[in-house]
Amino acid sequence: MKHALHSVVFALFLASTAALADDMPTYKLTMKDGRFYPETLEVPALTRFRLEVKNEGPGATEFESLELKKELVLAPGVTRNLVFYPMKPGTYKFFDDFHPETGQGRIVAK
Ligand SMILES: [Cu+2]
Numbered sequence: 001m002k003h004a005l006h007s008v009v010f011a012l013f014l015a016s017t018a019a020l021a022d023d024m025p026t027y028k029l030t031m032k033d034g035r036f037y038p039e040t041l042e043v044p045a046l047t048r049f050r051l052e053v054k055n056e057g058p059g060a061t062e063f064e065s066l067e068l069k070k071e072l073v074l075a076p077g078v079t080r081n082l083v084f085y086p087m088k089p090g091t092y093k094f095f096d097d098f099h100p101e102t103g104q105g106r107i108v109a110k
Contacts, residue, residue: 024050024083031063031074032056034099045089045109054079062097068107071097 025044029051030037043049055061057076064071070082087109096103 024048026050026052026081028052028054029063029105030054030056031061031096031103033058034061034096034102036094036096036103036105039105041105041107043084043087043107043109046086048086049084051082051084052079053082060098061103063094064097065092065094065107067092068094070094 025047027041027043027049029041031053032055041051053063053072053074055074055076055078060073060075062071062073063082068084068087070084072080072082074080084107087107089109092107092109094105094107
């Protein structure tokens with residue numbers, strides 16, 4: 001879904017909380033050519049963490065997870081952080097809303 005305004009508001013919220021979040025474990029996710037690298041991210045369950053999402057292009061991307069209620073639009077060349085609250089063990093899907101055919105990934109919380 002292209003919720004452009006929603007994403008901007010959400011990004012501002014994230015920027016305001018980022019300064020408080022320096023002690024969290026950080027995981028990196030790259031978006032490139034409509035795909036995620038890696039497609040599967042393993043994270044500790046029941047632990048708050050930060051995801052650093054980088055869009056290497058060539059176009060805009062949108063990281064989105066319906067299950068985790070997250071979305072983030074990134075222009076090419078942009079890196080942004082998302083903070084995830086502690087998750088129960090399980091698998092949570094995410095996708096690139098601008099490239100849903102190829103851009104599919106999952107977070108596995110263990
Ligand atoms: Cu969307």
